Amino acid sequence: MKTIAEGTVASPQGFLAGAVYAGIKTAAEGQRDVGLLFSEWPCAAAGVFTTNRFRAAPVHWCLEHVRKGQAQAVVVNSGNANAGTGDEGYRDAAQMAALAAERLGLQPPDVLVASTGVIGVPLPMQKLREGIRSVQVSREGGHQFTRSIMTTDTFPKEIAIEVSLARGRGVIGGVAKGAGMIHPNMATMLSFVTTDLAVEPAFLQEALRAAADLSFNMITVDGDTSTNDTLLLLANGAAGNPMIYHGGPGAAEFQEALNHACIHLAKEVARDGEGATKLIEVQVQGAASVQDARLVARTVAGSMLVKAAIYGNDPNWGRFLMAAGRSGAALEQEKVDVLLGDVYLMKQGQPQAFDQEAARLSISQKEVAVRLHLHLGDGRATGWGCDLTEEYVRFNAEYTT
């Protein structure tokens, strides 16, 4: 597994991308707001979507069309989420697919759709129509595509890696956008992953679900989840490898590389949470089950008091303990170890007379590792979050509806 410098979603063979500015975002918000991702060959397709009961129109479109396990393009816009827009919203999402299909020589069901931005405002279809018709896709257009899904993100989130199999090799590329409303089980989070490996569709869906559970479903910014979360994976087989299927040759290597790409993107999303200054990594081991470990990791990473303490460089183990205690996971207080980096704050439930200087140093880093060992079983999990700052509050209080 090797990272490709400056790699994008268009790094795998046969993928082209591009974007334009169509005036849906304000110019101050960014220079691209309509993007296309296109494969020169039909792809196996998989998707994981928001768990929010209110789903935006493009999510309905994707759910309907990803089911057949095949697609060939994705059309995206930022600046308007096409959510809470009723029947008109669904027609607009279908229209976006139709416009992209027309532009790319496909059928509308071959095009998946994603939108992000304000809720409850009809899509400006005239701008979208002009935008989609003017997008040029190319091998170099990946970075532009990345820009086209950014909203309050402060930096682009991209990755591409080379994957070596026993027979053949391929590339996985990926892009994500995040910022607010990031939470376990997905949030205002869009991510698109591409690969030129040939992967059997049912296994592709299974692998994507597994990767999401280790990555996007283990991050939290503020506990809120959006109506639009979408993670899509397209595999076009251009690498010419023998088809990868469940349990077959290359399946483990593919899963590992996919996990790596998704975890990288998810951590970048957490790091770039609204107003965040630090990435928080919560490593849990010794839980009674993996499910329990996941609960503890996500609850600690998502606790407002933990997040504020880490922002303030305060090694307040009481807050880590309190958050673990309310997670719902099995815990026995007299067994729990709590560490900040390598510094034991609590051992077997007893507060330690820890080195304040070392603890402060550890918590002052841009990446803060909180570790809990429950000493109850073999369950392990890692979750990620970010600190809570005045800037988060200011940003979300000043948001203009």
Added chain:
Amino acid sequence: MKTIAEGTVASPQGFLAGAVYAGIKTAAEGQRDVGLLFSEWPCAAAGVFTTNRFRAAPVHWCLEHVRKGQAQAVVVNSGNANAGTGDEGYRDAAQMAALAAERLGLQPPDVLVASTGVIGVPLPMQKLREGIRSVQVSREGGHQFTRSIMTTDTFPKEIAIEVSLARGRGVIGGVAKGAGMIHPNMATMLSFVTTDLAVEPAFLQEALRAAADLSFNMITVDGDTSTNDTLLLLANGAAGNPMIYHGGPGAAEFQEALNHACIHLAKEVARDGEGATKLIEVQVQGAASVQDARLVARTVAGSMLVKAAIYGNDPNWGRFLMAAGRSGAALEQEKVDVLLGDVYLMKQGQPQAFDQEAARLSISQKEVAVRLHLHLGDGRATGWGCDLTEEYVRFNAEYTT
């Protein structure tokens, strides 16, 4: 039901209270930190406690002794939570009960114990010993007792009401402290309720649980729950009424008055959340079940994005909708109404062209009412929270371990 002006936990007949400053808090934090609440007669006793898996030592003590349904006093301190303090903590809690029992002429099991403040630091027992020995209890000491449990609270939270029954009348008094870590299912929340009515112990527990479910379990400040949450109810029968039992005469009137007192105290706690400038009331009706209504009310009241929007006076119905959607309750988007006060923001799932001026006026009040009608069934619930401010972040980032 009539409110008694300046009423306290010592307003019901036969209850005495008092407090001293023993140097456990800094002088800047407040002038009382050790308090006693005493009934001249034995009381029926009931309690509801934190759901956090890590329970502070005094909670263990109370759980053990409230079980018998009888108690006669409560000893409290602020400045130190006696949590995460291991076996020594339990011995200290027992010692607090013993010291209070000695002072009041009781046996230690007759004394319930509550502590609030920093976690993981052993109780300063010498100070507590001197403090408990010097507390004077009186009918006028209720306000002092109230002060003795305050931590980051900015105002005292007290109530007393007269209850008229078909046969006889009595008084219910109550006190609470809150601030951070308030969340459904209790938080760094202490509340003590007293009554001179005679109530059968099993019904007392049942009534307290029901009242907690409508009040303290419907408020949220930041989603975190503490290790120390304690709600206690003592009934000494000094009013001379015929014993109130489940389904018997006066039971409904007693429950109604108890609910009223607990809801008042819980709202005061939510209103005084750390850094809060507003009380948020979320009224849900038409849910498929009461359970679903509770889920929606608590999730909307607890959403960071909702809280920040209300702080910023932004009538962002997309956030109310998003929070309702992730609550787990059954919802059909095309049926949902969302109102801010009396202003429809969304009707049957369709965004409304609402009067911006009226909406801004409604959201700018010190008490903001968010109403959701799901049109699915008869489930109703009301939840309370507070807005999220920069001050909350500053406060919790600067907390000194």
